[in-house]
Amino acid sequence: MKPLAKTVAALVVGAIAVSGCSSSSSKGTSASTGNAGASSAPAQGASSASSTGGAASGGPVVQLTIWTGFTGSDGPSYQALVSQFNSTHPNIHVTMDIQPWASLAQKLPQAWATGTGPDIATPSSDPGSIFNYISTNEVVPLDPAVGTGANQINSGSFPSSVTNAFTVDGKLYAVPANMATLVLYYNKTLFSKAGISSPPTTQADFIADAKKLTSGGNYGLTLADNQTIQMWPILQWMNGGDIVDAKGCATVQQAASVQALTTWSDLVNKDHISPIGQTGAQSDTLFSAGKAAMEINGPWAAGTFRTAGIDLGIAQVPVGSAGAVTLLSTVPMMVAKSSKHQQAAEQFLAWYTGQTAQLAFAQKSGFPPVRTDMASATYTNPDVSIFASALPTGKLYLAGQPKATQIDSDVYVPFIQKIERGADVQSAANSAAQAINQLTGCKS
Amino acid sequence: MVITTTRHEIAAPPRSRKRRRLRWNPAYAFIAPSILIIGVFIAEPIVQSAWMSLHTWSIGSAHHPFVGFANYTALWHDSRFWNALRVTCVYTVTVGLGQLVCGLALALRLQRTRWYTALLRTAFFFPFIASLVVTGIVWQFLLDPQIGLVDGWLHKVGLGTPNWLQSTSLALPTLIVVGIWKNLGFAMIVLLAGIQTVPDVLHEAARLDGASALQRLRYVTLPALRPAILFTAVLATINGLQLFDLSYVMTNGGPLFHTESLVMYLYQRGFVDFKLGNATAISMVLFVIILAVSLIQLRLFRYRDDD
Numbered sequence: 020m021k022p023l024a025k026t027v028a029a030l031v032v033g034a035i036a037v038s039g040c041s042s043s044s045s046k047g048t049s050a051s052t053g054n055a056g057a058s059s060a061p062a063q064g065a066s067s068a069s070s071t072g073g074a075a076s077g078g079p080v081v082q083l084t085i086w087t088g089f090t091g092s093d094g095p096s097y098q099a100l101v102s103q104f105n106s107t108h109p110n111i112h113v114t115m116d117i118q119p120w121a122s123l124a125q126k127l128p129q130a131w132a133t134g135t136g137p138d139i140a141t142p143s144s145d146p147g148s149i150f151n152y153i154s155t156n157e158v159v160p161l162d163p164a165v166g167t168g169a170n171q172i173n174s175g176s177f178p179s180s181v182t183n184a185f186t187v188d189g190k191l192y193a194v195p196a197n198m199a200t201l202v203l204y205y206n207k208t209l210f211s212k213a214g215i216s217s218p219p220t221t222q223a224d225f226i227a228d229a230k231k232l233t234s235g236g237n238y239g240l241t242l243a244d245n246q247t248i249q250m251w252p253i254l255q256w257m258n259g260g261d262i263v264d265a266k267g268c269a270t271v272q273q274a275a276s277v278q279a280l281t282t283w284s285d286l287v288n289k290d291h292i293s294p295i296g297q298t299g300a301q302s303d304t305l306f307s308a309g310k311a312a313m314e315i316n317g318p319w320a321a322g323t324f325r326t327a328g329i330d331l332g333i334a335q336v337p338v339g340s341a342g343a344v345t346l347l348s349t350v351p352m353m354v355a356k357s358s359k360h361q362q363a364a365e366q367f368l369a370w371y372t373g374q375t376a377q378l379a380f381a382q383k384s385g386f387p388p389v390r391t392d393m394a395s396a397t398y399t400n401p402d403v404s405i406f407a408s409a410l411p412t413g414k415l416y417l418a419g420q421p422k423a424t425q426i427d428s429d430v431y432v433p434f435i436q437k438i439e440r441g442a443d444v445q446s447a448a449n450s451a452a453q454a455i456n457q458l459t460g461c462k463s
Numbered sequence: 464m465v466i467t468t469t470r471h472e473i474a475a476p477p478r479s480r481k482r483r484r485l486r487w488n489p490a491y492a493f494i495a496p497s498i499l500i501i502g503v504f505i506a507e508p509i510v511q512s513a514w515m516s517l518h519t520w521s522i523g524s525a526h527h528p529f530v531g532f533a534n535y536t537a538l539w540h541d542s543r544f545w546n547a548l549r550v551t552c553v554y555t556v557t558v559g560l561g562q563l564v565c566g567l568a569l570a571l572r573l574q575r576t577r578w579y580t581a582l583l584r585t586a587f588f589f590p591f592i593a594s595l596v597v598t599g600i601v602w603q604f605l606l607d608p609q610i611g612l613v614d615g616w617l618h619k620v621g622l623g624t625p626n627w628l629q630s631t632s633l634a635l636p637t638l639i640v641v642g643i644w645k646n647l648g649f650a651m652i653v654l655l656a657g658i659q660t661v662p663d664v665l666h667e668a669a670r671l672d673g674a675s676a677l678q679r680l681r682y683v684t685l686p687a688l689r690p691a692i693l694f695t696a697v698l699a700t701i702n703g704l705q706l707f708d709l710s711y712v713m714t715n716g717g718p719l720f721h722t723e724s725l726v727m728y729l730y731q732r733g734f735v736d737f738k739l740g741n742a743t744a745i746s747m748v749l750f751v752i753i754l755a756v757s758l759i760q761l762r763l764f765r766y767r768d769d770d
Binding site: 124125128129132151154155156245246294295296298305308310424425428433436437440 | 521522524525608609610626628629631715718719720731734735736737
């Protein structure tokens with residue numbers, strides 16, 4: 020028995036060792052292909068070919084690093100932009116490092132505080148996150164680079180809501196890395212099975228369709244309440260309700276908001292149109308699996324859904340009593356104070372938000388361009404016009420609130436989770452309003 | 464002359480004596496590396512955390528004003544802190560007891576070393592060495608009401624399919640069950656080693672005296688297991704009080720903070736809200752709690768070597 024046991028043990032150990040080696044090497048290969056995709060071959064300093072935005076030709080190549088969280092199907096579009104910049108700017112070389120938003124949020128503050136961080140970063144998909152980095156003094160204002168010149172950031176071309184969201188104390192701290200509105204994705208197969216010929220356009224239709232499509236183990240509308248681009252605020256806005264006003268005082272407890280939330284929380288709690296407690300990723304997965312008929316989501320998800328084989332329909336968010344409204348989502352891109360190449364970084368931001376780059380980006384990703392002066396451009400990607408046409412009705416979630424991230428995680432998300440489980444909406448809203456006022460310092 | 468000298472030596476110890484060269488105790492050289500590592504990586508961070516907890520400390524800000532015990536009084540009035548403390552204590556006590564009882568039962572059952580008991584022991588021990596994060600993710604999938612195995616089986620049998628991790632009443636019990644499942648292997652192995660050291664003569668003597676199996680367990684096995692039980696209990700308590708990975712991965716603090724442990728709250732305050740003053744205050748409180756509980760346990764379970 021003993022020699023046999025030894026042989027078996029040796030084989031097992033060998034198998035484990037071999038599997039350990041192979042998994043680490045495959046990780047290595049995928050990491051290297053990722054980097055190869057991001058960077059083109061560094062060009063020589065003294066290039067004779069003229070480039071559109073080059074600074075001093077000759078001299079060493081400036082190396083810039085960007086950290087972003089675009090792990091979705093829109094990731095290649097950003098990489099393509101970076102490659103385009105690298106090929107047209109021989110003396111600046113940009114490397115984009117893409118990682119999940121959660122790990123980016125963990126690594127970035129420490130990296131910037133210790134000076135080992137990237138030159139440019141998109142700290143979070145939430146525009147309210149810029150306040151954390153401004154207050155800890157880790158980013159530079161971009162006003163010196165703002166202007167209408169060739170290498171300058173034309174902030175006048177951004178929608179005013181975006182510029183306002185990124186301006187703190189009169190200084191512009193970020194440019195939009197992308198800009199998108201949430202739309203209603205629907206599963207055409209599930210719709211035709213339920214006998215509904217077209218997506219809902221009014222709130223009443225929306226509610227009726229959601230109820231009708233919740234059958235046979237499928238959900239009518241999948242809603243996420245944490246770690247997501249927020250969908251619940253849209254349901255409030257449709258009815259004229261809101262969460263905070265411009266002064267930072269809570270409005271979530273007012274009648275319009277409570278009415279909307281009661282309707283929808285009853286739908287979730289009693290009619291089970293959606294699972295509760297989902298993260299954004301879980302909600303997307305549910306829709307991709309064909310188990311939910313509708314989801315409110317942004318342009319980044321279209322590619323994932325189509326790859327999953329969903330017969331995808333895209334429509335505008337249904338119109339409620341307050342008129343057409345949807346959530347505007349924009350990702351801030353900021354320059355680090357610890358960056359040694361602030362000018363080159365600002366040059367990249369200027370090129371990125373320029374017309375050439377935005378046209379290419381829109382064509383490839385389906386996102387609308389971040390500029391308002393490109394309405395006459397024609398796009399081969401049919402999604403762009405759907406996403407772009409809702410821009411005028413887009414509202415930012417917790418716009419301009421310095422404590423936006425804390426309001427979201429400590430007050431709004433628990434509030435939604437409570438009412439999803441059947442808590443009384445008015446009393447939950449009252450305590451949420453109290454907590455919000457405490458955070459924002461509103462005296463009322 | 465000789466006699467006087469000898470008497471003098473024996474009678475009175477010389478007052479002023481030339482100082483002897485200090486003998487260098489080589490033991491210090493052997494423990495120096497350990498002391499260095501413990502000092503740099505354990506003692507110094509503890510001291511620095513205590514220092515930071517007395518200030519308002521935000522990552523990256525230029526000034527860190529001294530606020531004395533303000534962070535601690537803020538904790539005293541913070542209901543989320545008390546909730547986290549309650550969750551952590553409930554988890555620690557139930558998982559500690561659960562893994563002891565289950566581990567003991569398994570150890571007693573799998574005492575004799577046969578091929579099948581060896582296999583079962585390995586199977587029960589394996590969860591202990593699996594990574595906490597991997598365990599959490601796998602269990603999250605198993606418990607998923609849409610695609611999970613657990614609800615799938617329950618559905619087939621005709622029972623209800625509760626949403627285990629999203630229910631405010633079921634989330635913490637589910638976490639506790641996963642915690643017990645993960646740790647009982649370690650308790651089983653330690654207690655098994657203890658059981659196997661009990662000399663057979665004691666069992667024989669008890670049997671001759673007419674003791675039943677239960678009485679033998681109570682009067683022979685358990686007293687002999689006291690050191691092993693103490694070891695397992697102290698480790699289980701320390702691990703339980705530091706609950707983070709499982710609850711972070713499976714429920715991220717759970718439906719409405721029902722599975723938010725102290726370390727999770729600390730993480731939220733320190734690395735999401737960047738308020739290190741608050742976070743280090745929580746960590747100091749946790750440190751004192753673990754210290755107190757460990758000391759109590761060591762005192763309660765103390766044993767003499769001849770037990």
